[in-house]
Amino acid sequence: MNKNNPFVVSCEKSSFLIEKKLAGALSMKEHSQLFIHKLICDVCRKYEKQSILLDNLLRKKIAGNNSTSPSANIDQNRIEKLKSTILGKLK
Amino acid sequence: MENASVAIKEWVELYTSEMVSWAYYKTSQQETAEDLVQETFIAAFQSFHTFENKSKPKTWLFSILKNKIIDHHRKCYRDAVLPANKVSEEYSANLFGFLFEADGQWKKDRKNINWGTDTEELLDNPEFNVVLADCLNRLPASWNAAMQLKYLQEKDQKNICQELEISATNYWQIIHRAKLQLKACLENYWFKNE
Numbered sequence: 001m002n003k004n005n006p007f008v009v010s011c012e013k014s015s016f017l018i019e020k021k022l023a024g025a026l027s028m029k030e031h032s033q034l035f036i037h038k039l040i041c042d043v044c045r046k047y048e049k050q051s052i053l054l055d056n057l058l059r060k061k062i063a064g065n066n067s068t069s070p071s072a073n074i075d076q077n078r079i080e081k082l083k084s085t086i087l088g089k090l091k
Numbered sequence: 092m093e094n095a096s097v098a099i100k101e102w103v104e105l106y107t108s109e110m111v112s113w114a115y116y117k118t119s120q121q122e123t124a125e126d127l128v129q130e131t132f133i134a135a136f137q138s139f140h141t142f143e144n145k146s147k148p149k150t151w152l153f154s155i156l157k158n159k160i161i162d163h164h165r166k167c168y169r170d171a172v173l174p175a176n177k178v179s180e181e182y183s184a185n186l187f188g189f190l191f192e193a194d195g196q197w198k199k200d201r202k203n204i205n206w207g208t209d210t211e212e213l214l215d216n217p218e219f220n221v222v223l224a225d226c227l228n229r230l231p232a233s234w235n236a237a238m239q240l241k242y243l244q245e246k247d248q249k250n251i252c253q254e255l256e257i258s259a260t261n262y263w264q265i266i267h268r269a270k271l272q273l274k275a276c277l278e279n280y281w282f283k284n285e
Contacts, residue, residue: 057214076108089129
């Protein structure tokens with residue numbers, strides 16, 4: 001790897017630039033660095049896809065309205081107890 | 092206040108269960124979820140006069156609950172023993188050492204792991220959901236909180252940096268490292284057999 005060429009970056013740096021790219025925050029220089037790196041690196045091309053996928057999964061998981069999860073088997077006794085605690089505080 | 096009391100008592104009966112399970116999904120902690128739901132009803136009771144019948148009670152309650160959840164993650168971020176931008180250098184060095192060679196190239200064993208093709212449907216798979224939740228919980232607490240806030244609020248980066256009181260560079264570092272660690276974790280516990 002040519003360390004003197006400012007447009008040549010490592011995979012580590014490139015994975016950082018991919019993160020910035022996903023949020024539309026790349027500078028012109030960074031954009032070129034990433035573009036050139038991806039031309040020669042299929043692993044980073046793959047990582048970019050993974051990172052986009054991970055983004056979508058996290059958005060769905062964290063921001064979605066989904067609440068079904070097997071670990072969310074909430075104990076109904078606890079719910080009833082909570083209800084009466086809340087009702088008690090509303091007086 | 093009479094109206095408020097009657098209405099909210101009815102809502103407690105109707106929505107508590109659903110709200111707790113939603114909050115549990117968002118915080119991974121049952122007690123926290125119950126506390127947040129309780130706080131939500133108290134807040135709803137106190138500001139009942141602002142409730143307009145234009146929106147459905149359930150929508151209104153869930154929007155209050157969502158704000159409580161965001162506050163909870165802010166608190167987790169602030170209270171983390173290790174601030175997000177100071178999670179030990181050793182910790183970050185281990186993460187990078189696990190994924191990259193000394194010259195910054197991906198390690199050989201990372202190059203051949205494939206995530207498969209039916210990945211968009213993954214979240215419909217309950218087992219994957221558990222693994223992803225586990226991986227989020229394994230992040231340093233402050234990184235996890237930063238990720239929760241990033242996706243819950245979808246605010247622009249400038250706003251989040253202000254809210255978390257960190258520089259843009261620090262913010263990118265945290266998100267970058269958190270995503271790398273999630274990749275490593277998922278490849279350990281989910282994608283290894285693909």
